[in-house]
Amino acid sequence: MPRILAIDYGQKRTGIAVTDEMKIIASGLTTIPSETAIAFLTSYFQKEKVEKVIVGEPKQMNNEPSQSAAVIDTFVEKFKIAFPEIPVVRVDERFTSKMAFQTMIDSGLSKKQRQNKALIDEIAATIMLQDYLHTNSK
Structure with a gap:
């Protein structure tokens, strides 16, 4: 069964998460350098159905696009050209990085471990x- 993949695209790093085959649980997959995202996804899609x-x-809080929106929009356009058969769903990502950091604290990770920005992006x-x-299971 095909999975659903999530991309937290950033200027430097990109966090990637994927569902199980039943689409019940989301798990962190990896964090990669953003400039390698299309190549990484090409390889991943050859192995896994998505x-x-x-x-x-x-x-931003007023619903306006944030400063990084243009970078992400450019990536989405490149993605659609590279993988026209895979639909892209855009979702509000406000607070996900803060929630990821809080998750790290709640999990008992040390201060040094919490400074791992790659882990924050994956979470x-x-x-x-x-x-x-x-949201979409109802």
Whole structure:
């Protein structure tokens, strides 16, 4: 069964999360350098079936696009060209990084471990995907 993949795309790093085959649980997959995202996804899609991709849409508190929106929009356009058969769903990613950091604290990770920005990005993608699954399971 195909999975759902979530991408927390950033200027430097990109966190990636994926569902199980039953689309019940979201799990962190990895964090990669953003410039390698299309190549990484090409390789991943050759091994795993993915029915859709969730990409964060950064917004400010007033619902206006944030500063990083243009970078992410450019990535989404490149994604659609590279993988036209895979639908992209944009979701609000406000607070996912803060929630990821709090999750790290709640999990008992040390201060040094919490400074791992790659882990924060992966957890943020996982939170975004789990929220999508929860919202769309009703």
